Amino acid sequence: xxxxxxxxxxxxxKGRPVWRSNSGGWRSAAFIIGVExxxxxxxxxxxxxxxxxxxxxxxxxxxxxAANVNAWSGTASLLPLLGALVxxxxxxxxxxxxxxxxxxxxxxxxxxxxTTLPSLSGSSPQVQVILFFFSLYLxxxxxxxxxxxxxxxxxxxFDGQDPExxxxxxxxxxxxxxxxxxxxxxxxxxxxxxxxxxxxxxGFGLPCIAMVVALVVFLIGTSTxxxxxxxxxxxxxxxxxxxxxxxxxxxQRCTPSTIAPNEVEALEFLPDQSSEQFKFLHKALLxxxxxxxxxxxxxxxxxxxxxxxLRLVPIWGSCLIYGMVFAQSTTFFTKQGAxxxxxxxxxxxxxxxxxxxxxxxxTIIVIPIYDRIFVPIARAFTRKPSGITMLQRIGIGMLxxxxxxVVAALTEMKRLNIAREYNLVDRPSVIVPMSVWWLVPxxxxxxxxxxxxxxxxxxxxxxxxxxxxxxxxxxxxxxVIGVGSFLSSCLVSIIEKATGGDGRxxxxxxxxxxxxxxxxxxxxxxFSTIGFIAYLHFARSYVYxxxxxx
Numbered sequence: 006x007x008x009x010x011x012x013x014x015x016x017x018x019k020g021r022p023v024w025r026s027n028s029g030g031w032r033s034a035a036f037i038i039g040v041e042x043x044x045x046x047x048x049x050x051x052x053x054x055x056x057x058x059x060x061x062x063x064x065x066x067x068x069x070x071a072a073n074v075n076a077w078s079g080t081a082s083l084l085p086l087l088g089a090l091v092x093x094x095x096x097x098x099x100x101x102x103x104x105x106x107x108x109x110x111x112x113x114x115x116x117x118x119x120t121t122l123p124s125l126s127g128s129s130p131q132v133q134v135i136l137f138f139f140s141l142y143l144x145x146x147x148x149x150x151x152x153x154x155x156x157x158x159x160x161x162x163f164d165g166q167d168p169e170x171x172x173x174x175x176x177x178x179x180x181x182x183x184x185x186x187x188x189x190x191x192x193x194x195x196x197x198x199x200x201x202x203x204x205x206x207x208g209f210g211l212p213c214i215a216m217v218v219a220l221v222v223f224l225i226g227t228s229t230x231x232x233x234x235x236x237x238x239x240x241x242x243x244x245x246x247x248x249x250x251x252x253x254x255x256x257q258r259c260t261p262s263t264i265a266p267n268e269v270e271a272l273e274f275l276p277d278q279s280s281e282q283f284k285f286l287h288k289a290l291l292x293x294x295x296x297x298x299x300x301x302x303x304x305x306x307x308x309x310x311x312x313x314x315l316r317l318v319p320i321w322g323s324c325l326i327y328g329m330v331f332a333q334s335t336t337f338f339t340k341q342g343a344x345x346x347x348x349x350x351x352x353x354x355x356x357x358x359x360x361x362x363x364x365x366x367x368t369i370i371v372i373p374i375y376d377r378i379f380v381p382i383a384r385a386f387t388r389k390p391s392g393i394t395m396l397q398r399i400g401i402g403m404l405x406x407x408x409x410x411v412v413a414a415l416t417e418m419k420r421l422n423i424a425r426e427y428n429l430v431d432r433p434s435v436i437v438p439m440s441v442w443w444l445v446p447x448x449x450x451x452x453x454x455x456x457x458x459x460x461x462x463x464x465x466x467x468x469x470x471x472x473x474x475x476x477x478x479x480x481x482x483x484x485v486i487g488v489g490s491f492l493s494s495c496l497v498s499i500i501e502k503a504t505g506g507d508g509r510x511x512x513x514x515x516x517x518x519x520x521x522x523x524x525x526x527x528x529x530x531x532f533s534t535i536g537f538i539a540y541l542h543f544a545r546s547y548v549y550x551x552x553x554x555x
Contacts, residue, residue: 015029015164016232017228025164034159034163037226041185044152044188044215045188046191047213048081048192050209051144052077052078053193053196053361057356067520068497074332074335075494076494083491084148084149092153092476102150103224104150106151106223109216110213110220111143112140112141112147113144113210113213118140119133120206156479160177161233163177186364186368189364190365193362194359197356245477316547320465320540321481324403327462328488328490328493329529331490333493335358337522338444338447339358341444342358344437345357345420346437346441357441360448367452368455371453380392395461398464399544400540400541402459403533405451409451411530423437429518466479500513
C-alpha cells in the first residue's frame with residue numbers, strides 16, 4: 006500500500022510535519038468558511054443600517070451620515086493592508102485571525118453598550134457619540150486583520166501541486182463567496198428589522214454573539230489546519246519595500262538616455278499610455294538586481310516581486326470608480342427606500358435597509374449560473390478553461406455598475422415627480438405613494454456586477470501577485486473598495502458645500518423630496534463610463550503572469 010505523501014511546505018499546529026490525508030482540504034476549509042459566514046453576518050449587521058442609526062438616534066444630517074458611513078467603510082477596507090503586514094511579518098495568519106476576532110468582539114460589545122448610554126442616568130450625548138465612533142473604528146481595525154487572513158488561510162488548506170486539491174482550491178473561492186452572500190443576506194434581512202422595529206442594543210448585540218460563535222468555530226478546527234511554512238525569513242512587505250527604497254535611491258539616475266536598447270523589451274509591458282516617470286521607475290527597479298546599498302543586496306526574486314506588484318497599479322487605479330459606486334448601496338439607496346411605501350401587509354413594514362439583501366440573493370443565484378452555464382458556453386467560443394479572462398470578467402461587472410447608476414437615477418426622477426404630483430415636496434415625513442420595489446432593479450444590477458467585478462478582482466489580485474504575497478493581493482482588491490469609499494465621501498462633501506448652505510436645498514438635503522440624488526447618480530454613471538474606458542485602455546495591454554490563469 007502506497008504511503009500518503011507528506012507535505013513539505015506545511016506543518017500542523019504543533020509544528021510537526023503533516024500528511025495530505027489527515028490535514029487541510031475541505032474538512033479544514035469548512036471551518037474557515039463557517040467563520041467567514043458569521044463574520045459577514047456581524048459586519049453587515051452593523052454596516053447595512055448604519056446610515057439609519059446616524060440620522061436617527063445620533064441626529065446627523067443625510068450628507069454627514071453618508072460621509073461618515075463612507076469614511077468608516079473606506080477605513081475598514083484599507084486596514085487589511087495593515088492586517089496583511091502584521092500577518093506576513095509578525096504573527097502569521099492564524100494568530101492574526103485570533104487577535105482580530107477578540108478585537109472584533111470587544112468592538113461590537115462596546116458598540117452595543119454605547120446604544121444603552123442614553124438610558125443610563127448621568128450620561129451625556131457627547132459620551133455616547135465618542136464611545137460609538139471609537140467602537141465602530143475598533144471594529145474596522147479588527148476587520149482589517151480578519152478579512153485578508155481568513156481567505157488566504159482557507160486557500161492554504163489546499164495543495165496547489167496536487168491535481169485534486171488544485172480543483173478544490175478553485176471551488177473554494179466559489180463557496181467562499183457563496184458563504185459571504187449568505188451571511189450578509191441573512192444579516193441585512195434580520196438585523197435591520199430588529200434595529201428598526203425592536204431596539205438598537207439587540208441589533209448590535211446579535212452581531213457580537215455571532216463573532217463569539219465564529220471564534221469558537223475557528224478554534225475548534227485548530228488541530229486540522231495546515232500552517233504554511235514561509236520560504237523567506239524577511240516578510241513580504243520588507244522585501245518589496247527594500248526594493249522600492251533601492252529603486253527610489255536610483256530614481257535620479259533614470260533618464261531617457263539611460264534606458265539602454267536591450268532594456269526596451271523589459272519595458273514592453275508598460276503601454277504607450279504609461280508616463281515617462283512610470284517607465285523610469287521600472288528602470289530603477291531593474292537596477293537593484295546588481296546594486297549593493299548599505300551591504301544589502303536586492304535579489305532578482307525580490308525585484309521580480311516588486312515589478313509584479315507595480316504592474317497592477319494601472320488596473321487598480323482604473324477600478325476605483327467601482328469602489329465609489331459600491332458605497333451607495335448602504336447609504337443613499339437606503340435613504341431613498343425610507344421615503345417610499347414599504348408595507349407588505351397590514352401591520353408589517355420592511356426596513357429600508359433590508360432591500361440590500363437582494364444583492365446577496367442575486368449573488369447566490371447568479372454564481373451557479375455563471376459557473377455551470379455561462380462559463381461552459383463562453384469556453385466553447387474562447388477555448389479558455391475559465392471561459393473569459395479575469396480582466397474581461399471585471400470589465401463586464403463594471404458595465405453592470407454603470408447600468409445600476411442609470412437605473413437608480415431614473416427611479417429617483419420618478420420618485421421626485423410623484424412627490425411633486427401629490428404635493429409632498431415640503432412634507433418629508435409623509436411616505437411617497439410609490440412602492441419600494443421600484444428600487445429592486447438597481448440592487449439586482451449590483452448583485453450581478455458583484456459576481457463579475459468583485460469576484461474577478463478577488464481572483465485577479467490573488468493570482469497575479471507572487472505566491473508568497475497573496476495576502477497582500479487580497480488586501481489590494483479590498484483597498485479598491487476602501488479608496489473608492491473615501492473618494493465617494495469626499496465627493497459628497499464637495500457637492501454638499503457647492504450646492505447646499507445659505508438656506509439652499511442641496512443635492513443631499515435632509516428633505517429628500519427637495520434633494521437631487523438623481524443628479525448624483527447621473528454623475529456617478531458618467532464617472533463609471535469614463536472609468537470603464539480607462540480600464541479597457543489598461544486591461545487591453547496587460548500580460549498575465551501565469552498562462553494557466555487567463
